[in-house]
Amino acid sequence: MxxxxxxxxxxxxxxxxxASILVRAAASCGVPVTIAKAGGGAGPVNAASILAxxxxxxxxxxxxxxxxxxxxxxAALDRLAELVSEGLDExxxxx
Numbered sequence: 001m002x003x004x005x006x007x008x009x010x011x012x013x014x015x016x017x018x019a020s021i022l023v024r025a026a027a028s029c030g031v032p033v034t035i036a037k038a039g040g041g042a043g044p045v046n047a048a049s050i051l052a053x054x055x056x057x058x059x060x061x062x063x064x065x066x067x068x069x070x071x072x073x074x075a076a077l078d079r080l081a082e083l084v085s086e087g088l089d090e091x092x093x094x095x
Contacts (some may be wrong), residue, residue, distance in 0.1 A: 003067045004077045005016075005038060007015035009087030013022035021090065023050045025083055033080060047080070049081035 010018040024048035026033045036043025044067060045052035058064055065082065067078050073093050082088070 001067055001069045002073045003065055004067050004081040005063055006081045006085040008058050008062050009085045011060040014053055019053045023048055023053055026073055029076040031068050031073045031076045032064055033068045036065045038045050038072050
């Protein structure tokens with residue numbers, strides 16, 4: 001299992017638009033990815049599910065854990081971690 005711990009960079013947290021951005025990126029990365037709030041709480045949940053991601057209630061500045069056991073997951077998790085930590089509007093490497 002490969003993991004990345006990152007701090008949510010969107011000031012509003014994983015709500016509405018930022019959650020949608022993450023879910024689209026996770027769904028398109030080619031490997032199954034889970035996300036959980038670090039330090040307990042709900043999770044891990046499917047990072048490609050909008051309802052699951054919204055259900056985490058992750059706020060800006062919260063630490064989350066992205067994880068995958070799939071082959072090739074390291075590159076995908078690196079890209080998703082950058083997206084979350086920087087609060088980007090799209091997955092790095094796409095445009």
